[in-house]
Amino acid sequence: MSMEQKQIYEQAGVAMTSRSFAEYEKMFMLQTEQLQGRRVLDVAGGASSFTTEARKLGILSEAVDPLYEKSSEEIDKHGRQEIELVAAKMEKLQKVYDWTFYGSLQNHTAGRVKSLERFVEDFSSYDGEARYHAACLPVLPFEQESFDLVLCSHFLFLYEEQFDYNFHLAAVRELIRVAKSGGEVRIYPLLSFRTEEYSRLPDLINELTNAGYLVEKREASLPFLPNSHQYLSIIKMASA
Structure with missing residues (x-):
């Protein structure tokens, strides 16, 4: 398909996502038993x-997003509007995607609604230890070396046209900062909305490798977007 014919998912601003644990498992190749207590x-x-x-499941997970400044009611309303908008866009692009995991657009949409409902219930009812933090990259409100695993899905790289290379580099360095020595950062997918690999990824990998981190492209198992078969793994070596 030529560039003139290529169908592109059009996105203005940063979208709000409502993905499930099962999707994260496949995007990031997570092994639940290895993450328990982490x-x-x-x-x-x-x-x-x-x-x-x-x-x-016994995983000590936390999340950070500027969205968490809003009330649960506001998030729920915004989330449902976003899900409807996404479904309408995808309706026109169904032939572009691989539906092996989701089965159909209807299943995809229903899954988004269920994930949103689970999130809203938890966000509105949890007490004690805070696990939802209102903040955004490239500055996170955590001490350095706080997390065993840091995940970032459908934000970095995807918005290549909105955020420049300096932002991406600063953001990834911040993800690494809050990861423990010997811990890992995983970013998925490696694509922009044009479904092409982030154009500055070689530069980013080179800078991080020179800084002493082990950086690799690894295979993912959520073949939905074209060319979305990889995630980026950055291991924070103890000496880095």
């Missing part, structure tokens, strides 16, 4: 149900 951070998590589902 501290995990979901960055730009939006209204995804990952944190509440992970907690029920």
Whole structure:
């Protein structure tokens, strides 16, 4: 398909996401049993149900997003509007996607609603230890070396046209900062909305490698977006 014919998912501003734990498992190749008792951070998590589902499985998950400044009612309303908007866009692009995991657009939409509902219930009712933090990259409100695993889905790289390379580099360095020595940062997907690999990814990998981190592209297992078969793994070596 030529560039003139290529169908592009059009996005203005940063979208709010409502993804499930099962989707995170496939995006980031997570092994639940290895994460139990570990501290995990979901960055730009939006209204995804990952944190509440992970907690029920014994994973010490937290999430950070500027969205959390809003009330649960505001998030619920905004989330449902976003889900309807996404469904309408995807209706026109159904042939672009691989529906192996979701089965159909209807299933995809229903899953988004269920994840939103799970998130809103948890966000509005949890007490004691805070697990939803209102903040945004490239500055996170955590001490350095706080988390065993740091995840970032559908934010970095995807918004290549809105955020420049300096932002991406600063954001990734911040993800690394809050990861523990020996811990890991995982970012998915490696694409812009044009479904092409982030154009400055080689530069980013080179800078991080020179800084002493182990950086690799690894295979993911959520083949939905074209070319979305990889995530970026950054391991914070103890000496880095």
